[in-house]
Amino acid sequence: MSLYAIDRDTGITLYAQIAEVLERDYVRQGAAGDRLPAEGELAARFAVNRHTLRRAVDELIAEGLLERRHGVGIFITDLLLDYRVGSNTRFTQTLADIGISTDTRVIRKMITPAPAGVARNLALTADEPVLWLETLRLADGLPFCVISHFLPVKPFGELLDGYAGGSLHDYLEKNHGALHRTESLVTAVLPQGDDAKLLGITQNRPVLRVKSLNVLDRDNSPVEYAITRFRADRIQLRITP
Amino acid sequence: MSLYAIDRDTGITLYAQIAEVLERDYVRQGAAGDRLPAEGELAARFAVNRHTLRRAVDELIAEGLLERRHGVGIFITDLLLDYRVGSNTRFTQTLADIGISTDTRVIRKMITPAPAGVARNLALTADEPVLWLETLRLADGLPFCVISHFLPVKPFGELLDGYAGGSLHDYLEKNHGALHRTESLVTAVLPQGDDAKLLGITQNRPVLRVKSLNVLDRDNSPVEYAITRFRADRIQLRITP
DNA sequence: TGACGATAGATGTCTAGATATGTAATGCGA
DNA sequence: TCGCATTACATATCTAGACATCTATCGTCA
Numbered sequence: 001m002s003l004y005a006i007d008r009d010t011g012i013t014l015y016a017q018i019a020e021v022l023e024r025d026y027v028r029q030g031a032a033g034d035r036l037p038a039e040g041e042l043a044a045r046f047a048v049n050r051h052t053l054r055r056a057v058d059e060l061i062a063e064g065l066l067e068r069r070h071g072v073g074i075f076i077t078d079l080l081l082d083y084r085v086g087s088n089t090r091f092t093q094t095l096a097d098i099g100i101s102t103d104t105r106v107i108r109k110m111i112t113p114a115p116a117g118v119a120r121n122l123a124l125t126a127d128e129p130v131l132w133l134e135t136l137r138l139a140d141g142l143p144f145c146v147i148s149h150f151l152p153v154k155p156f157g158e159l160l161d162g163y164a165g166g167s168l169h170d171y172l173e174k175n176h177g178a179l180h181r182t183e184s185l186v187t188a189v190l191p192q193g194d195d196a197k198l199l200g201i202t203q204n205r206p207v208l209r210v211k212s213l214n215v216l217d218r219d220n221s222p223v224e225y226a227i228t229r230f231r232a233d234r235i236q237l238r239i240t241p
Numbered sequence: 242m243s244l245y246a247i248d249r250d251t252g253i254t255l256y257a258q259i260a261e262v263l264e265r266d267y268v269r270q271g272a273a274g275d276r277l278p279a280e281g282e283l284a285a286r287f288a289v290n291r292h293t294l295r296r297a298v299d300e301l302i303a304e305g306l307l308e309r310r311h312g313v314g315i316f317i318t319d320l321l322l323d324y325r326v327g328s329n330t331r332f333t334q335t336l337a338d339i340g341i342s343t344d345t346r347v348i349r350k351m352i353t354p355a356p357a358g359v360a361r362n363l364a365l366t367a368d369e370p371v372l373w374l375e376t377l378r379l380a381d382g383l384p385f386c387v388i389s390h391f392l393p394v395k396p397f398g399e400l401l402d403g404y405a406g407g408s409l410h411d412y413l414e415k416n417h418g419a420l421h422r423t424e425s426l427v428t429a430v431l432p433q434g435d436d437a438k439l440l441g442i443t444q445n446r447p448v449l450r451v452k453s454l455n456v457l458d459r460d461n462s463p464v465e466y467a468i469t470r471f472r473a474d475r476i477q478l479r480i481t482p
Numbered sequence: 483t484g485a486c487g488a489t490a491g492a493t494g495t496c497t498a499g500a501t502a503t504g505t506a507a508t509g510c511g512a
Numbered sequence: 513t514c515g516c517a518t519t520a521c522a523t524a525t526c527t528a529g530a531c532a533t534c535t536a537t538c539g540t541c542a
Contacts, residue, residue, distance in 0.1 A: 071534035188429030206447030232429035312504035
């Protein structure tokens with residue numbers, strides 16, 4: 001029944017301050033499914049109008065932390081799904097690649113043991129080293145997609161030094177021959193890891209994830225396994241028969 | 242400067258109606274970057290409070306159609322980037338087949354004037370009546386996808402009585418000849434309207450939205466324009482070149 | 483015991499208006 | 513002509529209150 005300290009002179013909006021307190025004192029303390037006090041009561045505790053409190057709750061709903069049930073109350077959502085999505089390899093697949101002509105920023109380049117899914121797709125034995133390339137692509141100067149590229153170290157380790165941006169596929173074709181894509185798997189997920197920040201979207205905006213495998217035309221040997229996360233508000237896959 | 246007709250007695254919220262009009266009259270008419278009239282002016286045109294108008298704009302911002310710039314105005318966002326995925330009919334048929342071995346529940350069947358986008362795809366004049374069929378498909382007893390089917394009333398009005406579930410495409414092919422799908426547009430969005438409830442997910446879980454057009458094999462006449470919303474955690478589109 | 487209407491209490495929508503803050507254009511002075 | 517303060521106008525936030533609608537529960541009646 002205590003009155004929370006909301007400072008009206010910090011330059012930070014009331015609803016933002018309230019959202020933070022709600023997250024700290026309710027979402028983090030409570031368990032999934034717990035009900036928050038009624039809007040009216042919370043508004044009284046924070047000494048703000050109910051509209052302002054609702055605006056604060058809107059923020060947390062947008063982040064996926066709370067949900068409203070009309071006539072019932074405000075509840076803490078079940079966040080387990082988020083983590084299951086992130087760690088469940090079955091659902092952590094969708095990758096792909098697009099070779100659009102945009103700016104490319106290399107986020108990370110490293111050699112790492114191949115994760116199981118990567119090894120399977122690249123026809124490697126597990127833990128065989130792969131080149132892991134993380135790139136951010138911009139279209140019209142705006143973030144467009146983040147791509148995790150995995151390439152076998154054996155023929156492509158040179159990329160670690162040679163490649164610095166631009167069209168990765170052009171680079172590969174110039175040095176290794178023509179490529180073709182075998183198959184793409186598409187689904188939609190919420191951004192994981194740093195993807196939201198890199199793409200310039202909030203955690204609750206969906207991304208389109210495409211998993212794809214590129215192989216060499218001449219002998220079908222795997223060249224690149226890629227997981228692409230597109231900003232859903234900037235992508236529309238067009239599929240023509 | 243005209244006053245838009247917003248019906249306060251339809252049971253549909255004012256902001257939802259206004260959002261629809263804004264999308265139809267501004268977003269679809271205008272170009273990316275265009276500025277909308279000021280909030281105050283729009284509020285006056287719709288004869289609602291500015292807060293209500295802002296709520297309507299919030300909807301379109303959430304859909305990625307508009308964006309606000311503080312102190313400047315409300316603008317139409319850059320259009321979606323189209324990305325062409327090379328593929329053949331395999332995919333579209335797979336897509337069509339998804340859910341075939343599932344239960345179908347008809348949510349709504351009605352005749353309604355064609356919305357602009359539907360009329361364009363079905364090659365009808367605006368507001369020409371179409372059969373609007375809303376179905377929910379279940380896989381293993383669990384909600385899987387929601388489909389909005391739009392069919393020209395002329396040859397397909399019979400469906401209003403004849404169809405009661407099962408494979409809509411089987412029904413159509415039996416009565417009108419073979420179909421094929423022309424093109425599909427895929428993106429990810431947050432669930433709109435009742436979709437979240439129907440699919441059994443929360444409002445912040447993404448859905449995969451596929452817009453597709455089915456035409457008759459014999460003369461390419463449009464048969465069905467469909468917008469499918471898949472539960473993103475239950476779908477994975479497979480695209481083979 | 484079961485059905486059902488009444489009701490309390492919760493969220494949802496809308497209005498009205500005050501005030502704060504950001505942006506861009508104007509216009510004046512050096 | 514350049515620089516900057518002013519100003520007009522746009523969005524952003526917050527308050528206050530009314531009424532609508534949904535849900536769960538309780539009590540009554542058959």
